[in-house]
Amino acid sequence: METSIKMGLNEKFKRGRNFELPILEHVIARLLAGLQCDSDLTDEQAEDVADWIGSVWHVSPVAIPLFLENFGHQVSESTSKRLSAVAAAATVQGQVFREVVSDVARVFANRGIELVALKGTANGFMAYADPVHRTGADLDFCVRPDKLDDAKDALRAVGFWPGDYDPEEKVFLPSDRAERQQREAGHYALGFWVKMLDLGEVSREAADGFALAGELLPFASQVDGRHVKTPVLVDIHHAIGSGVPADDIMNRPIEHVWNGTKVLLPPREWAAFHALLKLYWEGGQTYRKGLQYLADVTRILRTMSDDEQDVLVSLIEGYNLRAGGYYVLRRLPACMGVDLSDAVHDALDKWSSAPPGETPQSYNDIGDFWPRLFGRL
Numbered sequence: 001m002e003t004s005i006k007m008g009l010n011e012k013f014k015r016g017r018n019f020e021l022p023i024l025e026h027v028i029a030r031l032l033a034g035l036q037c038d039s040d041l042t043d044e045q046a047e048d049v050a051d052w053i054g055s056v057w058h059v060s061p062v063a064i065p066l067f068l069e070n071f072g073h074q075v076s077e078s079t080s081k082r083l084s085a086v087a088a089a090a091t092v093q094g095q096v097f098r099e100v101v102s103d104v105a106r107v108f109a110n111r112g113i114e115l116v117a118l119k120g121t122a123n124g125f126m127a128y129a130d131p132v133h134r135t136g137a138d139l140d141f142c143v144r145p146d147k148l149d150d151a152k153d154a155l156r157a158v159g160f161w162p163g164d165y166d167p168e169e170k171v172f173l174p175s176d177r178a179e180r181q182q183r184e185a186g187h188y189a190l191g192f193w194v195k196m197l198d199l200g201e202v203s204r205e206a207a208d209g210f211a212l213a214g215e216l217l218p219f220a221s222q223v224d225g226r227h228v229k230t231p232v233l234v235d236i237h238h239a240i241g242s243g244v245p246a247d248d249i250m251n252r253p254i255e256h257v258w259n260g261t262k263v264l265l266p267p268r269e270w271a272a273f274h275a276l277l278k279l280y281w282e283g284g285q286t287y288r289k290g291l292q293y294l295a296d297v298t299r300i301l302r303t304m305s306d307d308e309q310d311v312l313v314s315l316i317e318g319y320n321l322r323a324g325g326y327y328v329l330r331r332l333p334a335c336m337g338v339d340l341s342d343a344v345h346d347a348l349d350k351w352s353s354a355p356p357g358e359t360p361q362s363y364n365d366i367g368d369f370w371p372r373l374f375g376r377l
Helices: 023-032 044-055 057-074 077-111 119-127 145-157 176-186 204-213 245-252 267-283 289-301 306-316 323-329 330-338 342-351
Strands: 140-142 163-164 171-174 191-199 222-224 227-237 238-243 254-258 261-265
Touching: 023 044, 023 057, 023 289, 023 342, 044 057, 044 077, 057 077, 057 289, 077 119, 077 140, 077 145, 077 191, 077 204, 077 227, 077 254, 077 261, 119 140, 119 261, 119 267, 119 289, 145 176, 145 204, 145 227, 204 222, 204 227, 238 267, 267 289, 267 306, 267 323, 289 330, 306 323, 306 342
Parallel strands: 140 227
Antiparallel strands: 163 171, 163 191, 191 227, 222 227, 254 261
16 A cells, blocks of 8 residues: 655745645545545544545545545445445456556557557556556557557457447447547547456445446446446547647657556656646646546656656646646645655746736636635635
8 A cells, every 4th residue: 555755845845835725635635646644634524535535536446545544434334335345446447457558558569559658547557556556437548640540450459449428328339430530630539449348247345336436437337236347448649639749758658567568658757747737627627627637746746857857847838838837736845745856946936927928828827726626616
């Protein structure tokens, strides 16, 4: 089980950039990032935190055991059982997802197609003690733009097919080819490729968790007693986002070996940038969404050297994510125990004031994402 690192505040943050958080949000954020909490909570507060921790499926294999270790004695037996069921199911899914990653990586390598994992798929290998601890709703990869057709053929060879989700029937159906081509034409990723995996019989606890997952994930598993079938979705990118190409990621990936299979990962500065981008735009434009990326950003930055953090600054400035960089990174030292490089501190000082002539639109400033993560105005 992952535990705490000692809270160490950089001098600049001791001198004033120390952002106080509402106590429950502080506890939730630290637990999701795998950090111990010594906060005193009432039983009612512990139940509130349990609701949040149990809702973030993506990191529940590690966050829920850590919560129960710290506050399990303060919640009801039914809450404890519910959380344990979610953690058990997410752990099963995490193991299955990592095996699928290995299968996909082998097939692409055998066909000579460069394939780099992205987002939570990469972050699990890069920043978690066990990659199974980082699961999610889908698997994300990147290929070069001229390899998209080859990638489709490779996915078919692993048993995936292009599908769209019917939320009323709660099943995936084959995509309409014309509609799918129209959607993909202006997007930086292909539509979902789907494969239903028959997990057979799982433990009673995990089966209960998969039943609960229908409330936590956009795509439901099929649960019949202890028999579970779960969808695995693959998202193939050819860019990081609109206006953010993936050339640098494809040109200098990190090689990682898991269970005998080589998996390519993005450079750490790119992984941090991508997680920060997702956290800021999802957290800033929706309510109660994106907490898994806060866990990812915190964990990735704890593994980065000063030089890698300095490159992250250049990415943030180069792709005009300065407001997002400011709102996200400013809290991490004092609240999450993350040591930031001098270059990041200098950038935070600069980003805190928009240059003359900038507007919120041109500065990509959609405001502080943090309250929206928790549904506050």
